Amino acid sequence: MLRRDVRIGVVTSNENKFIELKELAKSFNIELEQLKGEKIEIQSDNLEEISKTAAYLAYLTFRRPLIVDDSGLFIETLQNFPGPYTNFVKNTIGLKGILKLLEDLKDRSAYFMTVLTFTDGKIIKTFNGIVKGVISEEIRGNSGFGFDPIFIPEGEKRTFAEMSLEEKNKYSHRARAFAKFADFLMSYLEKA
Amino acid sequence: MLRRDVRIGVVTSNENKFIELKELAKSFNIELEQLKGEKIEIQSDNLEEISKTAAYLAYLTFRRPLIVDDSGLFIETLQNFPGPYTNFVKNTIGLKGILKLLEDLKDRSAYFMTVLTFTDGKIIKTFNGIVKGVISEEIRGNSGFGFDPIFIPEGEKRTFAEMSLEEKNKYSHRARAFAKFADFLMSYLEKA
Numbered sequence: 001m002l003r004r005d006v007r008i009g010v011v012t013s014n015e016n017k018f019i020e021l022k023e024l025a026k027s028f029n030i031e032l033e034q035l036k037g038e039k040i041e042i043q044s045d046n047l048e049e050i051s052k053t054a055a056y057l058a059y060l061t062f063r064r065p066l067i068v069d070d071s072g073l074f075i076e077t078l079q080n081f082p083g084p085y086t087n088f089v090k091n092t093i094g095l096k097g098i099l100k101l102l103e104d105l106k107d108r109s110a111y112f113m114t115v116l117t118f119t120d121g122k123i124i125k126t127f128n129g130i131v132k133g134v135i136s137e138e139i140r141g142n143s144g145f146g147f148d149p150i151f152i153p154e155g156e157k158r159t160f161a162e163m164s165l166e167e168k169n170k171y172s173h174r175a176r177a178f179a180k181f182a183d184f185l186m187s188y189l190e191k192a
Numbered sequence: 193m194l195r196r197d198v199r200i201g202v203v204t205s206n207e208n209k210f211i212e213l214k215e216l217a218k219s220f221n222i223e224l225e226q227l228k229g230e231k232i233e234i235q236s237d238n239l240e241e242i243s244k245t246a247a248y249l250a251y252l253t254f255r256r257p258l259i260v261d262d263s264g265l266f267i268e269t270l271q272n273f274p275g276p277y278t279n280f281v282k283n284t285i286g287l288k289g290i291l292k293l294l295e296d297l298k299d300r301s302a303y304f305m306t307v308l309t310f311t312d313g314k315i316i317k318t319f320n321g322i323v324k325g326v327i328s329e330e331i332r333g334n335s336g337f338g339f340d341p342i343f344i345p346e347g348e349k350r351t352f353a354e355m356s357l358e359e360k361n362k363y364s365h366r367a368r369a370f371a372k373f374a375d376f377l378m379s380y381l382e383k384a
Contacts, residue, residue, distance in 0.1 A: 093271075
């Protein structure tokens with residue numbers, strides 16, 4: 001298969017996530033196409049398990065090379081809450097709820113993790129990306145999505161939501177997972 | 193099929209839930225047997241969808257008449273958090289986290305809901321039970337499980353965790369769902 005033929009499906013209904021992935025893919029000359037269909041996510045505190053199952057089930061529907069991206073925010077002093085349940089927690093207790101849970105607690109360390117799973121029906125492979133940081137004292141910024149307005153990555157003073165997409169993509173969890181995937185894909189296609 | 197042959201599997205790894213169900217089943221002369229195996233729960237804010245999918249997938253494994261019971265606590269002022277994510281929320285932010293989220297909020301109304309799904313491979317049917325109440329100001333009692341120590345049902349002053357199993361079973365969400373199921377099962381078996 002020639003490199004320029006690479007066109008990978010992305011199963012997600014989250015437009016912001018797709019835009020981020022598309023931007024990341026550009027620098028690797030990978031073309032992504034959004035596949036809109038139900039992404040089945042199981043309940044688990046293990047992102048890898050959620051991601052793998054979702055990719056496996058999506059393949060049964062779409063029957064073409066695809067990736068799924070599952071991400072979560074893990075706050076250590078809250079025993080890794082909210083973990084993989086980003087959308088649910090964002091839509092219920094919201095960012096304010098997270099800040100309330102951390103009131104009066106000194107340790108605000110947290111990390112974002114992405115598990116990206118690729119499958120083409122022959123193989124299924126996961127790629128992890130982690131970015132460490134802290135939860136901010138207040139909600140700041142309005143770019144990005146999810147928990148970006150309360151997460152400050154290590155070595156920064158700004159939240160992810162105060163950065164441009166290019167800046168965030170320099171060292172986000174998603175960028176790290178995607179870079180590993182792109183690396184793999186290159187050698188996988190060469191062998192194919 | 194004779195009534196005394198009724199033996200229904202219950203897919204759960206939660207011993208407390210099984211004990212409650214077994215106690216409920218007694219008064220209807222239904223015999224329950226715990227089926228230990230992975231219960232697959234999808235992420236959804238719709239308990240019915242979670243329960244139906246779990247029952248469907250469990251049937252593929254066990255191939256015998258079975259029920260699954262999915263329950264959740266829905267706190268109205270928190271947009272129905274924690275909803276179906278009982279175990280995850282209990283094991284991360286815990287009961288204390290819930291109380292903290294409600295600090296300074298006047299409206300503490302909440303409800304427990306159970307969706308019980310029955311399938312025998314021919315039909316799949318769900319039964320709902322709801323009990324309304326409020327979230328207590330502090331953690332009280334140590335019987336029951338899950339969010340019982342912070343839930344006071346309507347017309348009561350005690351939390352579910354301050355009641356005996358018999359008392360709780362008088363009007364719990366689970367008891368109501370089970371009674372509907374038992375009713376159904378009786379006429380279903382008569383026709384069979």
